[in-house]
Amino acid sequence: MxxxxxxxxxxxxxxxxxxxxxxxxxxxxxxxxxxxxxxxxxxxxxxxxxxxxxxxxxxxxxxxxxxxxxxxxxxxxxxxxxxxxxxxxxxxxxxxxxxxxxxxxxxxxxxxxxxxxxxxxxxxxxxxxxxxxxxxxxxxxxxxxxxxxxxxxxxxxxxxxxxxxxxxxxxxxxxxxAYNDTDGELSLSGAGQYTLSSNENIILFVLDNFSNTFWDEALASYPDMTDSLSDFTYYNNADCAYWGTYPSLAHMLTGNPLDTGLSVNDWLNQCWNNDSTNTYYKLLEKHNYKVNLYTPVTSLLTGTDTLELLQGKIDNVGTESSSREIDYEKLNKTMLQMSCYRFLPEYFKPQFDVNNSQYTSIVSYPDNEMMYSNYSFYEKLQDTGLSLDSASNYFTIQHLNGTHEFVNDENCAYDPDNATCATTVKGIFTMLDAYLQQLKDLGIYDNSTIIITADHGSEARSQMIFFMKGKNETHDSMQTTNAPISLNDLVPTIVEAIGEDYTPYGQSVHDFSADESRERSVYIRVRDDAYPAVKRFDGVTEGGMNAYHVYTYYGTLKDLVFLYDNGYYTPVQVIDSYF
Structure with a gap:
């Protein structure tokens, strides 16, 4: 044919x-x-x-x-x-x-x-x-x-x-x-990230997504992690109040409770412009505290507003250089990886899941460097060390990546292929050990109030770590308590640390005793099919959540987990969504 x-x-x-x-x-x-x-x-x-x-x-x-x-x-x-x-x-x-x-x-x-x-x-x-x-x-x-x-x-x-x-x-x-002209635009300056006061310091480490169950798991493998924490008290029953860096970080910095009847932008504006927040920062100013905040995503605190919202309260708000560097190889890889993650079958998704530190490191500002990942913060700490300023007291807030993903080894070196929950936690405390040792070497450790905590834990286990050492506090070994504290108590605890009456702001963590019963509620953001979809806070796309499930409990993590696993919650609809 x-x-x-x-x-x-x-x-x-x-x-x-x-x-x-x-x-x-x-x-x-x-x-x-x-x-x-x-x-x-x-x-x-x-x-x-x-x-x-x-x-x-x-x-x-x-x-x-x-x-x-x-x-x-x-x-x-x-x-x-x-x-x-x-x-x-x-x-x-x-x-x-x-x-x-x-x-x-x-x-x-x-x-x-x-x-x-x-x-x-x-x-x-x-x-x-x-x-x-x-x-x-x-x-x-x-x-x-x-x-x-x-x-x-x-x-x-x-x-x-x-x-x-x-x-x-x-x-x-x-x-x-298109890029806006960033010359003169407000940003958080990273210049003083490793500078502290030679007088008095309040140092707050906010280690993102650090569940207290992660600590327990790592401690079983690395029991020596408590060696450098002998002067600290570990609160193993600490409630985050809100699961998610939004709204938790803004709540931690202002003490303002979430109002689900407000949009994201209106609530954040309320956080920074209310009598309680204004008085709180005036107290810090009265005691000559310079407040420096180091966090990579400022929309968590301002929504679509600018950092002008934080001026007069956060001292390292300054102007941003237009100098910007993009890692194009990482950019191309990340966008294709995200597309694969979405497109491919369930079996292959874990291989293409992009971690937080990958996409946040695509763009860098060489003239305004700020360390966020555990390993980069530790590397620069080793390279440059801490420096001192005698002009004022310092309230320093270090928001680091924490256990948002497991990417570093026990020496706090980047090792995503072999990292586990335990090695990541151990690496974080390797970093913190070095930081605490430098405080001691500089002679400012005893005179510092130090809190090591997180904005939240994991969704199903939302309680987070909370370690605290007060000024001139010493122990022979780390103390542990199951006192029922909450991040609602953070601002009062800071006010207590500077020697002012904290009761107008609530209760300090020191007001609660071991085995005490206390009503606490945690808000878990969800996509609830019972409610209509909502827009994101920028008004451009649909939000990933549309409600909170509120779990109210009286005991410990075990009681919270029981409620979560059995679906005992109160649903609360929202107007719009940050995420």
Whole structure:
């Protein structure tokens, strides 16, 4: 039988069909996916769309044109089989992204990384196998239907994706598309991160996402962690009040309780502009305290407002240099990794889950360096050491990455491939040991009030660590108590430490005794299907949560866990969402 000649018309028809099937997953995975992730989280990233977006689009187009051309060399049936499998992969990925990723956190709030139970992984794998098997069977047994089905469905999906892609730009905030002139813009200065007072100090370490269960686990492996903490009291029954760096960090710094009847922006404005907060910072000023705050994401404290909100209270609010450096290799890798994480089956998601320190280190400001990761803070501490200033007392707040992810070893060196919860905790206390030793070497340890805590623990175990050493406090060994304290007590405890009457602000941690019963409530942010979706605080995209589940308990972590595991909570709807 003579082989039918390929005419220019039939070649073009086959080429365009192939191009459609090849371009769809490239566009979905390499263009629309990263773009949607970016526009949904641009305020977290610090770079703008043109830093990667148009490059991704160009590469996807060129790759599609080239791959489609190469596939024309392949005989018709094997080529159609390849395209059918690619189509099945695309359909499964689309369904995964749109319908099966319910409550999927995109930018890593879990220290443990992404996890799914075995049943979910197996069912998800079966779903993917069924889709892929169906695509092969249609190709083999329904050849006439195959081409029409692939053409129609791919055209519809590509059209949906392109419309969605265009709509991202129509609703985008201007700051996602172009840099503003940052000369003269307010920012937190990192210049004094390693400077303390030669007089009196209050030092507050806020180690992000540090559950007290993480401490217990690590202590079992490294019992020597308490050696440098002999003068501290460990409160092993400490409640965070709010799970999440928002709203917890603003609450810690102002003492202002969350008002779910207010929007994110209005509540944050209230935090910094109320009589109690104003009086608190006036007391610190009266006692000659310079308040320096070191945290990488200021929108947690200001929402869409500027740092002018903190002026007059936080002393290292200054002007930002426009000097900015971008690690383009890390940027490209991170955006594609996030897209894979969203697109791929459950089994593969843990391999592509992006940790917090990865995306926050894409952009750096060499003229205004601020250390946030445990290992970078420790490295600079070793390199430069602490320095002293005699002009004032210092209240220093160090918000570090803590156990937001497990990426450092027991020596506090970056080692993401081998790090565990225990090594990360041990590494953090290696860093803290060095810091405390430098305080002693400089002769300012005894005269310092030091608190080592966290903004929250993990979602299911939201209690966090809380260590405290008061001024001139000494013990032979670390003390431990199960007194029922809360981060609601932090501001009163600071006021107590400077020798003022703290009772207008509430109760100090010292007001509670071991085994005491106390009513405490923790707010856990959730996506509750009983309530409508809400916008994010910037008004651009849909928020990841729409309510809080409030757990009220009277005892210890065990009692809180019982309520959480059995779903005994009070739901509270919100107006908008930070996350």
């Amino acid at each position: 003579l082989k039918k000649a390929v005419t220019p018309g039939s070649f073009l028809k086959n080429y365009l069909f192939t191009l459609l099937i090849v371009f769809l997953p490239l566009f979905m995975f390499g263009v629309f996916g990263p773009s949607e992730i970016f526009f949904g989280n641009y305020s977290e990233f610090g770079f703008i769309y043109r830093e990667f977006g148009w490059k991704f689009l160009g590469i996807s187009v060129v790759l599609a044109l080239f791959i489609a051309l190469i596939l024309q060399i392949v005989p018709k049936f094997p080529r159609t089989l390849i395209l059918s499998v690619l189509w099945g992969f695309t359909i499964a990925g689309y369904i995964q992204t749109m319908f099966l990723n319910k409550n999927l956190d995109q930018i890593g709030v879990s220290a443990e990384g992404y996890t799914a139970n075995a049943t979910r992984v197996i069912l998800n794998a079966l779903f993917w196998l069924v889709i892929l098997a169906a695509s092969v069977l249609i190709c083999v047994f329904k050849k006439d239907l195959c081409t029409r089905l692939l053409t129609v469905t791919s055209s519809i999906l590509l059209g949906i994706q392109i419309v969605g892609f265009v709509s991202l730009f129509l609703t985008a905030d201007a700051s996602a598309m």
